Amino acid sequence: MGMAAAAADVFIPACAAVGIAFALWQWFLVSKVKVSAYAAAPSSNGHHHGGPVFRMEDDEQEAVGMGGDHHRDEEEEEEGAGDGTIAVARCAEIQSAISVGANSFLFTQYKYLAAFTAVFAVVIFLFLGSVHRFSTDSRPCQYTTARACKPALANAAFSSIAFLLGAATSVVSGYLGMRVATYANARTTLEARRGVGAAFATAFRSGAVMGFLLSSLGLLVLYATIKAFGLYYGDDWEGLYESVTGYGLGGSSMALFGRVGGGIYTKAADVGADLVGKVERNIPEDDPRNPAVIADNVGDNVGDIAGMGSDLFGSYAESTCAALFVASISSFGADHDFAAVAYPLLISAVGLLVCLVTTLFATDLFKVKTVRGVAPALKLQLIISTVLMTVAALIVTFAALPGSFTLFDFGEVKQVKNWHLFFCVAIGLWAGLAIGFTTEYFTSNAYSPVRDVADSCKTGAATNVIFGLALGYKSVIVPVFAIAVSIYVGFTLASIYGIAIAALGMLSTVATGLAIDAYGPISDNAGGIAEMAGMSRRIRQRTDALDAAGNTTAAIGKGFAIGSAALVSLALFGAFVSRAGVADVNVLNPKVFVGLLVGAMLPYWFSAMTMKSVGSAALKMVEEVRRQFVAIPGLMEGRAAPDYARCVRISTDASLREMMPPGALVLLAPLVAGTFFGVRTLAGLLAGALVSGVQIAISASNSGGAWDNAKKYIEAGASDHAKSLGPKGSDAHKAAVIGDTIGDPLKDTSGPSLNILIKLMAVESLVFAPFFAAHGGLIFK
Numbered sequence: 001m002g003m004a005a006a007a008a009d010v011f012i013p014a015c016a017a018v019g020i021a022f023a024l025w026q027w028f029l030v031s032k033v034k035v036s037a038y039a040a041a042p043s044s045n046g047h048h049h050g051g052p053v054f055r056m057e058d059d060e061q062e063a064v065g066m067g068g069d070h071h072r073d074e075e076e077e078e079e080g081a082g083d084g085t086i087a088v089a090r091c092a093e094i095q096s097a098i099s100v101g102a103n104s105f106l107f108t109q110y111k112y113l114a115a116f117t118a119v120f121a122v123v124i125f126l127f128l129g130s131v132h133r134f135s136t137d138s139r140p141c142q143y144t145t146a147r148a149c150k151p152a153l154a155n156a157a158f159s160s161i162a163f164l165l166g167a168a169t170s171v172v173s174g175y176l177g178m179r180v181a182t183y184a185n186a187r188t189t190l191e192a193r194r195g196v197g198a199a200f201a202t203a204f205r206s207g208a209v210m211g212f213l214l215s216s217l218g219l220l221v222l223y224a225t226i227k228a229f230g231l232y233y234g235d236d237w238e239g240l241y242e243s244v245t246g247y248g249l250g251g252s253s254m255a256l257f258g259r260v261g262g263g264i265y266t267k268a269a270d271v272g273a274d275l276v277g278k279v280e281r282n283i284p285e286d287d288p289r290n291p292a293v294i295a296d297n298v299g300d301n302v303g304d305i306a307g308m309g310s311d312l313f314g315s316y317a318e319s320t321c322a323a324l325f326v327a328s329i330s331s332f333g334a335d336h337d338f339a340a341v342a343y344p345l346l347i348s349a350v351g352l353l354v355c356l357v358t359t360l361f362a363t364d365l366f367k368v369k370t371v372r373g374v375a376p377a378l379k380l381q382l383i384i385s386t387v388l389m390t391v392a393a394l395i396v397t398f399a400a401l402p403g404s405f406t407l408f409d410f411g412e413v414k415q416v417k418n419w420h421l422f423f424c425v426a427i428g429l430w431a432g433l434a435i436g437f438t439t440e441y442f443t444s445n446a447y448s449p450v451r452d453v454a455d456s457c458k459t460g461a462a463t464n465v466i467f468g469l470a471l472g473y474k475s476v477i478v479p480v481f482a483i484a485v486s487i488y489v490g491f492t493l494a495s496i497y498g499i500a501i502a503a504l505g506m507l508s509t510v511a512t513g514l515a516i517d518a519y520g521p522i523s524d525n526a527g528g529i530a531e532m533a534g535m536s537r538r539i540r541q542r543t544d545a546l547d548a549a550g551n552t553t554a555a556i557g558k559g560f561a562i563g564s565a566a567l568v569s570l571a572l573f574g575a576f577v578s579r580a581g582v583a584d585v586n587v588l589n590p591k592v593f594v595g596l597l598v599g600a601m602l603p604y605w606f607s608a609m610t611m612k613s614v615g616s617a618a619l620k621m622v623e624e625v626r627r628q629f630v631a632i633p634g635l636m637e638g639r640a641a642p643d644y645a646r647c648v649r650i651s652t653d654a655s656l657r658e659m660m661p662p663g664a665l666v667l668l669a670p671l672v673a674g675t676f677f678g679v680r681t682l683a684g685l686l687a688g689a690l691v692s693g694v695q696i697a698i699s700a701s702n703s704g705g706a707w708d709n710a711k712k713y714i715e716a717g718a719s720d721h722a723k724s725l726g727p728k729g730s731d732a733h734k735a736a737v738i739g740d741t742i743g744d745p746l747k748d749t750s751g752p753s754l755n756i757l758i759k760l761m762a763v764e765s766l767v768f769a770p771f772f773a774a775h776g777g778l779i780f781k
Helices: 002-031 059-065 072-079 085-132 152-191 196-233 237-280 293-328 331-335 343-365 371-400 418-443 447-459 462-472 477-505 510-532 537-579 590-631 644-658 662-717 720-724 730-776
Strands: 406-407 410-415
Touching: 002 196, 002 293, 002 343, 072 510, 072 537, 085 152, 085 237, 085 293, 085 371, 085 510, 085 644, 085 730, 152 237, 152 293, 152 537, 196 237, 196 293, 196 343, 196 371, 196 510, 196 662, 237 293, 237 418, 237 537, 237 590, 237 644, 237 662, 237 730, 293 343, 293 406, 293 477, 293 510, 293 537, 293 644, 331 406, 331 590, 343 477, 343 510, 371 510, 371 537, 406 477, 410 418, 410 477, 418 447, 418 462, 418 477, 418 537, 418 662, 447 462, 447 662, 447 720, 462 477, 462 644, 462 662, 462 730, 477 537, 477 662, 510 537, 537 644, 537 662, 537 730, 590 644, 590 662, 590 730, 644 662, 662 720, 662 730
Parallel strands: none
Antiparallel strands: 406 410
């Protein structure tokens, strides 16, 4: 089998290198758009007339009062494309303000997280080292008892190192994503002068930079970690892959704080800006007179980009770790067949190549020409990547795996054929697509669910909220069946390993998933910059079209993250149960049932914390924005500049202070349950959290996404139905804004953080399993 192992050793790093090179190439293409000295394209809308930095001229005052910038276009047509320079200078200025804000927030956050990571690494070392009282003697292996394995102390040390590596990779991937996004937002705005197609290409390419950098980095670091640890562990693959699970824990714990901290930051600003700006003052979204507007745009980058990046990286790291761990205690591991053990890595590696081809479809082969073409182009990405990946998985499966082999199945041994695993990958992939399309149906304003929500705004905010909640609950049905089918198929074909592989299948096209996901916040920022720089209405319409599609892709991205989290968590749960030596988890056992009940409650507790944090931070923000409108003379008229920095500071302080309690809840729950109540209660806790967390996460994300798009549907006024609901500032529109504001913390703070809660608790339990098995259950002895 030396040939296959050698091929795997070449193929995995080579694919990661190709992915990084492709990301750099896309970055180079984006960087060709110059922000500082942008040569204005000779088009009728490529400029804006001069005047003060704030573009309010007297005759436009009343137009803004009605929420319309209607007669600006005509003047422009006559003036020709003379001076785009002022608008461009404004774009560069706003971009640097957003970039500085995002940078300073992330650096402050990472300072806190560095301290936490160091402390937690020591905790891991102490807990795992104490399993055999810090002895340095080798011990018989747990699964193949005839062999000698390395001491528990080594496992403790290497798990801590892997934890630090995972945390570092997660932080780097989030940070790189944020840099790319803040680099690309103004470039997208400026490209919108050339047309929708050019703007779409810029936003999408930037998303691809993030997607490929992140998935390639994750794969490369994990592969290097395995190889480096292998130098010490040698033949002891059980110990090697057990310690590598720390990598997933590191990735997810950073993702949790990134997601919660970023989510609180972005939504405090967003809610504050919307409530005072749109509802009270009747000024458009992203109006430069609104003091919270910079904080809002910074928030898109730290929450939706840095948070989402770390989140999907965490899922990806954990599902790989779970699969590797289960493989190492199966016949692959006993026979030391590296090509077969590395099957999860090979799937991810070939996934990078598939996503590379898929990306070219959107940017080079079928270019977007019109506003109508934006959403289908993004949808096509999902379909193409899924179809190609199915074929690629088939090839990898037959190349890497032996014809038949045995897999660990809770103390039993399961006979499996290689094509079984292909079906596990495929079911995960297609379940992901099903979840993506269901999410799109429920959150895109092209379909009836969102239009019904928009329609309900006629009778005020209350009916809007009722319809939105109902939509969210209903949207859970299909994803749950999709997850259930993939769990059943995966488990029947290949036991717990099958579920881990199904999760990997769902995440195998993560580069494309991240690209369409990062595209959303980038185009959202581009729209904000267009509004603040006083670009013409036509450009704002183009960026709005990109943004509405981006809202839906963000919801699809969250759907993927939640679906994969459910599968990953179940795979980790299985690995934990086998590692902790629990023969069966019986629901009728009171210890288990107690855990089950408490576990199902945890997502509610966690959501309560995050929602309240957003609420209290938004309260401060609303007060500050109101204060500035009153205290700064000439602000409403556009003669004076607001104090943006104070709003940025409110968001930063609130999110850093408020991200600690929810994070502590998630990290302490498994430690407390395992140490004091034992492995069975902990098993119940994990199952309960998984079952209830998935439902809340999906319904929260989709309710929020639907409310947001219902508001955008009314604002865009693209159909007769939308026009009948009124222009911006009508009663129906105000009701829609209230719905959107309620949905904000649901879809961007609580919902997406819950999938990390599910995974993080499971991976943490797996890492600490040896300790819980040896010393756990102080109370329930």
